[in-house]
Amino acid sequence: MRTRHVNLLVALVAVLLFSFSCFCISRMTHTGNQLTNCRNQISEFKETILRLKNKTEINRQELIKAFNQMKYKLAEREDASLNSVKKKVNALSKNETVSNAFEVLRFFFPHLRKVDRIYPDVIIGKEKTGVSFALGISTVNRGNHSYLKQTLTSIISRMTLSEEKDSVVIVSIADSNEDYLKSVVDMITKKFKRQLMSGSLEVISIPAYFYPNISHAKQSTDDSEKLESWRIKQVLDFCFLMLYAQPKAMYYLQLEDDILANKMYLTKITDFIHNITSNNWFYIEFSVLGFIGKLFKSEDLTDFVHFFLMFYKDKPIDLLLGDIFQVKMCNPGETLEKCTERNKHIRIRYKPSLFQHVGIQSSFPGREQYFKEAEPHSLHAEGSRSAGGKSLRRGNGKDKEEFQASSGAGSTERLAGCGGAGRGREGASDRACLAQRRPSAAVEPLGAGARGTRLGPPPSARPRPHAHAQLAVATGRPPAGLL
Incomplete structure (x- = not known):
């Protein structure tokens, strides 16, 4: 009797162990399948990422190529615009009209x-x-x-x-x-x-x-x-x-x-x-x-x-x-x-003048000039001054005496034909040249309402201008600015 009970117990334990083993095997198989599926999904994901990466690289290359083409075309168009007539005469087409x-x-x-x-x-x-x-x-x-x-x-x-x-x-x-x-x-x-x-x-x-x-x-x-x-x-x-x-x-x-x-x-x-x-x-x-x-x-x-x-x-x-x-x-x-x-x-x-001469270094090597157009407020202030009146300007850290030229019948003399020519500093040779070219007729003194200024000696000490300069004197045109 006792042996029978032991055998039943052993059989029950064996059944339980077999059932547990089957359950474990089933779970392990399921887990293995899940792992396999995950592995496959990971592989597919990797392949997708790789394809996307390749596609992205291709798109990037295409974008870079398109951008370079656009950049080239823009540069080409810009160069064509900037240099549309940048050419020598002998390079012009026969069909072009000049x-x-x-x-x-x-x-x-x-x-x-x-x-x-x-x-x-x-x-x-x-x-x-x-x-x-x-x-x-x-x-x-x-x-x-x-x-x-x-x-x-x-x-x-x-x-x-x-x-x-x-x-x-x-x-x-x-x-x-x-x-x-x-x-x-x-x-x-x-x-x-x-x-x-x-x-x-x-x-x-x-x-x-x-x-x-x-x-x-x-x-x-x-x-x-x-x-x-x-x-x-x-x-x-x-x-x-x-x-x-x-x-x-x-x-x-x-x-x-x-x-x-x-x-x-x-x-x-x-x-x-x-x-x-x-x-x-x-x-x-x-x-x-x-x-x-x-x-x-x-x-x-x-x-x-x-x-x-x-x-x-x-x-x-x-x-x-x-x-x-x-x-x-x-x-x-x-x-x-x-x-x-x-x-x-x-x-x-036209009054007042719309342009001011600012260049000091002349285009003629080694010469300087200080011709200035009188400012509108200066014109108003100096309008009542007598002929040949002075006005002081400050420039380059020191005062310069400048004499006003008339906007009417008078003006500063023009060094026509002489070394100065109103284009640079007046030297001794310029004054000597002027002294030899004095006209016989007296020049009308400078008037009020002056429109321009220049450096020079007082009017009383000035030589009369050459006949070529009488036109500038009579029309009130001060000496030229220069290139």
Whole structure:
């Protein structure tokens, strides 16, 4: 009996152990299957990640490629815009039309008759045309001094956006120095990129073959010959720039590379032109200093250039401007004062002046000048002073005596034909030259309401100007600023 009970107990334990073993085996099999599934899922996940990674890499490469293509196209388009006319004359296509305005130069300069095509080396520009105003700035190397960036910033920043769209500023590099040319191009490309892209700013360089043979004067040790060569080149530089600008705009405004513009200057010029009742004006002076701020109708520029080229060896260009007025507008035997008064509606002077000359270092090597346009408040304060009255300005840390030039019938004398020429410091040779060129007639003393200033001796001690300078004296135009 007892043995039976033991056997039953053993059988029960064996059944229980077998059941537990089966359960454990089943659980282990299930767990193994789950692990296998997890392993498979992990593998699939890895493969998915790898595919995504590969796809992402492919997309990244495609994006980089597309970005590089866009960048290249943008750079290509930008280069095409900046350099759309950056080419030499001999590289122009036969199908391209080039203005024949320069063909007139062949008549005045026989050496140009052998040149196939006369045209400036256009460096940067979009050949913008059909605007209201073309503003011409001729620039040359002044050694370690440069006022061009300051001038361009003043000229461009004081335009409205609409005025900028309706005008083009032309910088003419009238210098064969390659380093200077490169420095000007680099400066303008970096500082005025937007204006270059829009076509509101252009840069040209005058080809060396344009100038007649004046190398003997450049190589001469005689200062007078060097100065003569410099003056001749200056007139030719202006003429070339005028011919280039003539077909671009309705009006041409002559500026220089060392001036500052007043606020809203172009708005004032536009309003002034629109308020003129008659359109038969000859030219308008928006500054009394030399050739600065002279506004011409573009249709008249060719006539002015023809006259300047006939006498470019004889006088500075601001005196030639007065001569052409006298030739075209004055009656035989009529005094210049009466002629000026009679034609004041034709040769118009805007007051106060809109441009200030700031350059001290002359473009003629080794010379300095301190010509300044009197400020509006100074003009008011000095308006009641007697002829030849003094005004003191402070500059460069010390006082300078400057004598005012009249806006009416009187002006400071012009060193025409002498070494100073109103373009630099007056030396002893200049005064000696003037002493030999005194006219017999007395010059009317300086009047009140002066419009310009310059350094010089008191009026009582001044020699009378040369006959070439009488035009400047009678019309109240102070000496020129310079390139």
